[in-house]
Amino acid sequence: MLELGQVVMQNYFETLDDQLNSEVPATHRVINRQARTINFSFGPVTFKRRYYQVKKAPNEFFLDRRLALAQSPYLVKMMVKFG
Secondary structure, three states: OHHHHHHHHHHHHHHHHHHHHHHOOOOEEEEEEEEEEEEEOOEEEEEEEEEEEEOOOOOEOHHHHHHOOOOOHHHHHHHHHHO
């Protein structure tokens, strides 16, 4: 059952990254896709997301910024929901 939570979250993050790609500003250009692992109560989840080159700004992971993954209350809520 724990593995199901890991697969669901991996698919969720990768699908969301695909959807957000259409919202990325024209100043962003995809460099590549890089993996990230986040530990949930049901185990680690590794997913790939796009890494963007940004004109006149630091490069960024648009998905990470949109979800504020560093301190996201949404992420905490998802951890509780699937944990």
